[in-house]
Amino acid sequence: MCSSSLLKSVIPLLNRTWYRHISGLVQSELVLHNDPVLPIIDFSSFASTNETNDYPRDIIDKLANACENVGFFYAIGHGISNELLLRTLSVTRQLFDLDLKIKNQYAARLFVNSSNTSQQFGGFGRGYQSIGENVTNSRRDRHEGFDLYRELDWHHPLRLQFNEKHLTNKNLPDYREMAIGWNPWPKEFPLFKETISEYTTAMLQVGARVMRAIALSLNLPLNYFESTFND
Numbered sequence: 001m002c003s004s005s006l007l008k009s010v011i012p013l014l015n016r017t018w019y020r021h022i023s024g025l026v027q028s029e030l031v032l033h034n035d036p037v038l039p040i041i042d043f044s045s046f047a048s049t050n051e052t053n054d055y056p057r058d059i060i061d062k063l064a065n066a067c068e069n070v071g072f073f074y075a076i077g078h079g080i081s082n083e084l085l086l087r088t089l090s091v092t093r094q095l096f097d098l099d100l101k102i103k104n105q106y107a108a109r110l111f112v113n114s115s116n117t118s119q120q121f122g123g124f125g126r127g128y129q130s131i132g133e134n135v136t137n138s139r140r141d142r143h144e145g146f147d148l149y150r151e152l153d154w155h156h157p158l159r160l161q162f163n164e165k166h167l168t169n170k171n172l173p174d175y176r177e178m179a180i181g182w183n184p185w186p187k188e189f190p191l192f193k194e195t196i197s198e199y200t201t202a203m204l205q206v207g208a209r210v211m212r213a214i215a216l217s218l219n220l221p222l223n224y225f226e227s228t229f230n231d
Contacts, residue, residue: 021047039066044210055216064217078206080199088199091192096144101129106184108147122202125149127184148183148196 041063045055066073096103108127125147132140152159185193209231213222 004072039063039070039073039077041066041073041213042077043075043209043213044079046140046212047079048205048208048212055213060213061217063213067214067217075206075210078209080206084195084199084202087195091189093123095146095186095189099187100130101203102186102188103144103198104130106146106186107134124163126181147202151182 039062042059045059063073099110106128108129110127126149127147128145129145130142131142134143134145136140183193208226211225211229212222215222218224
C-alpha cells in the first residue's frame with residue numbers, strides 16, 4: 001500500500017525545539033558508533049532497468065553496515081529529479097495556502113458521496129486534517145495534513161474483502177481505509193493530483209531500488225521483497 005501524508009510543516013518550517021531534539025538523538029547515535037558522518041549510498045545501480053546483474057559489492061556491504069551499525073544513511077542516485085522534488089514541495093504549499101473553507105470540503109473526518117453514487121471518496125483517514133485535528137500520544141499535533149492512499153480498482157482482492165457490508169465486522173483487520181474509498185483530490189487545484197501522482201510513482205521506484213539493494217545485502221535474491229510490496 002502506498003500512503004502519503006503531506007504536511008505543511010515541512011523541513012524548512014520544522015519546530016526548532018523538535019528539530020534540536022531529533023538532531024541530538026542522531027548525533028548521539030553517531031558518536032556511539034564512532035562515526036561522525038552519515039554513510040552515503042548510491043542506488044543508481046539498483047534500478048529495475050539494470051539487467052546486467054552487475055551490482056557493486058562495495059555498495060552492498062556499505063548499505064549493510066549503515067543499516068546494521070548506524071541506522072541512517074543519505075541516498076543518492078535515487079532517480080528523482082530536483083525539478084520534481086521542488087515542484088512537489090511547491091504544489092503542497094499551494095494546497096495548504098487554499099482558503100480554509102475550501103480545504104474543509106475535503107476533510108478526512110467526512111465521508112462524502114460523489115455525484116457518481118457508485119463511487120465514494122474521503123473518510124477512512126483520507127483527506128484534509130486541520131491544525132490540532134490529528135492526535136498523537138493524547139496530544140494534538142500542530143500541523144495540517146492531507147492523507148492519501150492508493151486507490152484500488154473495484155476488482156482488487158482487498159476491495160472485495162472490505163466492501164460496505166463488511167465494514168462493521170470487528171474481526172477484519174483494521175486497514176479498511178486502504179481498501180475503501182477514493183482520494184478527495186481538490187477540484188480547485190488539479191495540478192496537485194497530477195504532481196503528487198507523479199511523485200508517488202517516482203518514490204515507489206526509489207523504494208524498489210532500496211529493497212533490491214537490501215535483499216542483496218542480506219544475501220537474498222535481488223527481487224526477494226517485490227511480492228511483499230506490490231500493493
